[in-house]
Amino acid sequence: EIVMTQSPATLSVSPGERATLSCRASQSVSSNLAWYQQKPGQAPRLLIYGASTRATGIPARFSGGGSGTEFTLTISSLQSEDFAVYYCQQYNNWPPFTFGPGTKVDIK
Amino acid sequence: QVQLVESGGGLVKPGGSLRLSCSASGFTFSDYYMSWIRQAPGKGLEWVSYISSRGSTLFYADSVKGRFTISRDNAKNSLYLQMNSLRAEDTAVYYCARYSSGWYFDYWGQGTLVTVSS
Numbered sequence: 001e002i003v004m005t006q007s008p009a010t011l012s013v014s015p016g017e018r019a020t021l022s023c024r025a026s027q028s029v030s031s032n033l034a035w036y037q038q039k040p041g042q043a044p045r046l047l048i049y050g051a052s053t054r055a056t057g058i059p060a061r062f063s064g065g066g067s068g069t070e071f072t073l074t075i076s077s078l079q080s081e082d083f084a085v086y087y088c089q090q091y092n093n094w095p096p097f098t099f100g101p102g103t104k105v106d107i108k
Numbered sequence: 109q110v111q112l113v114e115s116g117g118g119l120v121k122p123g124g125s126l127r128l129s130c131s132a133s134g135f136t137f138s139d140y141y142m143s144w145i146r147q148a149p150g151k152g153l154e155w156v157s158y159i160s161s162r163g164s165t166l167f168y169a170d171s172v173k174g175r176f177t178i179s180r181d182n183a184k185n186s187l188y189l190q191m192n193s194l195r196a197e198d199t200a201v202y203y204c205a206r207y208s209s210g211w212y213f214d215y216w217g218q219g220t221l222v223t224v225s226s
Contacts, residue, residue, distance in 0.1 A: 002183035036153075043203055043216035044153065055214065087153055091211035095167040097143070097155040 002090050004100035012108040013078050014099045023071040023088035032092035035064055035073045037104075039084045047086075048073065060101050075105075083107055110134040110215045112204050117220030124194050124224070130187040130204030130217055138162070138182035141207040144189045145220070146200035156202070157189065173203075194224045 003026040013019045023033065031051040036044035046055040048064035051071055052099040075082055088100040116128040127175040128144070157178040158167040166178055177190040177194035187204050201219040 002176050034210070036213075043218055045216070046204070046208075046212065049208070049210060049212045089153075089212060094211065095155075095158060096169050097158075097211065099153040099155070101152045 001096055002029060002093050002098050004088055004090055004098050006086075006088060006100035008103060008105045009101070010106060012105045014108045016077050016082060017108075019075040019078055019082075019105055021073040021075075021086055021105070023066075023073070023100050025069045025090055027093075028068045029090040029092035031067045032089065032090060033064075033066070034073050034089045035062075035084075036087045036089065037069055037082075038087065044087065065070045076106070110206070112206065112215055112217035114202065114217045114220035115159065117202065117222045119223045119225065120194055122195060122224055122226050125190070125192045126194065126222060128189040128191065128202055128204075128220060128222070130189075132185045132204075132206075133225055135206075137180075138184040142180065142187050143205050143207065143213065144178060144187075145189075145203045145205050145213070145216075146198075147203070148200045149198075151200075161185070161194075190220070194222075196224050198222060199224050 005024045007022045019028045027061045030108045035048040038044040052064045065072045070080045087102045111133045143158045146154050149194050159178045175193045179188045182211045193215050201221050203219045204217045205213040206215040
């Protein structure tokens, strides 16, 4: 099973600032990585797939990068609606499909 | 538009059973692979089970293998999760989710809460 880790667990950012979230896989997942955003009381929403491709309707301030075992999600200028928990998920080796533990982005 | 609506959650005693349903609309359900994913209170996401588009291939997380059964009825545009021998650690919000053309989840339902407690 591929184990996903994310850092930091919590990221405190001011509105308008840049946020960079990290995701690491225990072995290479190539570019088969997705990012999701989850707000309290809501289902997760797909942001990024293929490590760097934005899903339909996702604003350009969200960008993904990396391959192999190291990945990043960058939010270029945080808006109020971006404060949420972000999860990465690998889909290179499955089952199981595995998620990282999440990074909470909160207001500084 | 794509909609996934779960139902069937509730309070059940340890050792009990529950059947979750997920009603799909806005897309050709029979063309898509589906999964159940759960989230314990205050915790992260855990993939539970997968079913192929025709229901011929099934996979389960080790934590539920032998206790949960995934199924689908393409004529009714519905996905199911039969949960038996429930444990306290199965307490979670259960989401049904659709796989995109790749093996990531492009649409999720709103979730249904399952609470296992005496």
